[in-house]
Amino acid sequence: MSDKKLHTLTIDPEFRDLIPPLNDDELTMLEESIVANGCESPLIVWNGVIVDGHNRHAICQKHNIPFAVTEKEFSSREDAMLWMLRNQLGRRNLNSYQRGELALKFEPLIASASKKRMLAGKAIDPPQNSAEGSGETRHQIAKIAGVSHDTIKKVKKLSESADEKTKGKLRRGEVTVHKAYTELMQKExxxxxxxxxxxxxxxxxxxxxxxxxxxxxxxxxxxxxxxxxxxxxxxxxxxxxxxAKVETHPVNGMAMLNGAPIHVATPLPDEPDMLPHVMSTLETAAHSFLATVETSLRLMTRGIATPENLRIYEEALLSIADQAHELFKNHVKEIEKR
Ligand SMILES: [Zn+2]
Incomplete structure (x- = not known):
């Protein structure tokens, strides 16, 4: 980046006219800011030609305010122009019509860049020869403009067929792209x-x-x-x-739905009304336990039902009931301690 001075830069009219001009308010604000604080960021040039900062350049020249410049490298005029487009879209506060209108100006450039990619075998879409250009190009324009594919179509139609009054309203954001497009189509x-x-x-x-x-x-x-x-x-x-409303069960993690337990997360109220829910959960556990006992009983065929085996089995069942009783008594002690 160079020192700040009054550089002599070249203005390329095609480059200058690519970018929509600032409105009067924006221009006044920019001028006031530069006069008060100087030109803070450098202008960007390519071989001495301005690619970013046409407005700042004009203001600095008008008031003899020094500015810095940064050189940027581009492989072609087209590359420089595509960079200008992306730079403007990224920085300016433009509505979707303005974004689409600006991006559409670059349609031939984007189409030729896509064609180059296609020739290099990097195309996303197969080649198409429609009058509107390839799907790849429209996709790229929408992407660069940051609007939907459909909005680009509408903006294109409006920029080709709407009257200047409508375009002015669109640029100022006084009418939406969709509304203006609908009106145009209704009229046509x-x-x-x-x-x-x-x-x-x-x-x-x-x-x-x-x-x-x-x-x-x-x-x-x-x-x-x-x-x-x-x-x-x-x-x-x-x-x-x-x-049907799911009847929530106040035990955390459990609810009954049509007689079957399902998992939910609910708080646990400490109230006497809890009893039906405790009983319901106990019944679910007991039914499930008894069903499994029944299955295990069916497994016990005559061949293994010796008096000794039956005694072991019976003890196991009674021991489980004892364990349940033990859990119950321990829990009651716990509650009494609280
Ligand atoms: Zn109808």
């Missing part, structure tokens, strides 16, 4: 009719909306869409009213 097709897929009625285009995530008219008329959304809402209400 105002004498046409469409047949609704649902009610099969032929209606003027004005009776059809454009879904916000699409760029063509809906296949259903607005009346049908209203009816469908009202029916969907009613169905959702019925569903939420009739869905």
């Amino acid at each position: 097709h105002e004498n046409e009719t469409r047949v609704c897929d649902r009610c099969k009625q032929e209606k003027p285009v004005a009776a059809f909306s454009i879904p916000s995530n699409r760029h063509g008219f809906s296949s259903l008329c607005k009346d049908c869409e209203k009816e469908i959304s009202a029916a969907a809402k009613a169905a959702a209400e019925v569903a939420s009213a009739t869905t």
Whole structure:
């Protein structure tokens, strides 16, 4: 980076006009800031040609304010222009129309860069020869602009066909891309009719909306869409009213649903009302225990049912019951200590 002085730099009109101008407020703010604090960040140049800082350059020249410059390397004019685009999009506070409009200016550059990549065998999309350019190019433009693929299509249509008044509103953010696009499409097709897929009625285009995530008219008329959304809402209400509530069990980690225990996380209230829940859990444990005992009894065929084996088995069962009783007594002692 050079020292601050009044450098003599070259302005390339094509480079200068690539970037949308600052509005009056932005320009005034920038000028006031430079006059008060000097030009803080260096201007970026490529072989002495400004690639970033056209406004700052003009202000510094006007007030004789010294500024620094940084040289940047680019392999071609196109590379420099693509860098300028990304740099502006990354720094300026532009709305989606402005971002799309700016990125579309670079369509031929992006298309030729994609073509080079395609020739090098690095293309994401297969080559296409549509009039709108390849899918790869549109994808790249949307990505660079940071807007959806669909928004790029709408911006492209608006920048080609909308009147200057509408474009001004779009640039100032007074109308959304979707609204302006819908109005333009309604106007362009105002004498046409469409047949609704649902009610099969032929209606003027004005009776059809454009879904916000699409760029063509809906296949259903607005009346049908209203009816469908009202029916969907009613169905959702019925569903939420009739869905069985899960009866939560106040033991942490356990609930009963249709007679079966399920795992949930609920707090543990210390209240006499807990008894039915304790009993319910005990019953679940007991049923499960008895079912397993029954299975093990079936395994005990006549061949192994000697008096000695039966005594061992019976003792084991009684011992389990004793252990349960032991757990119970110990827990009662624990509670009494608290
Ligand atoms: Zn309809």
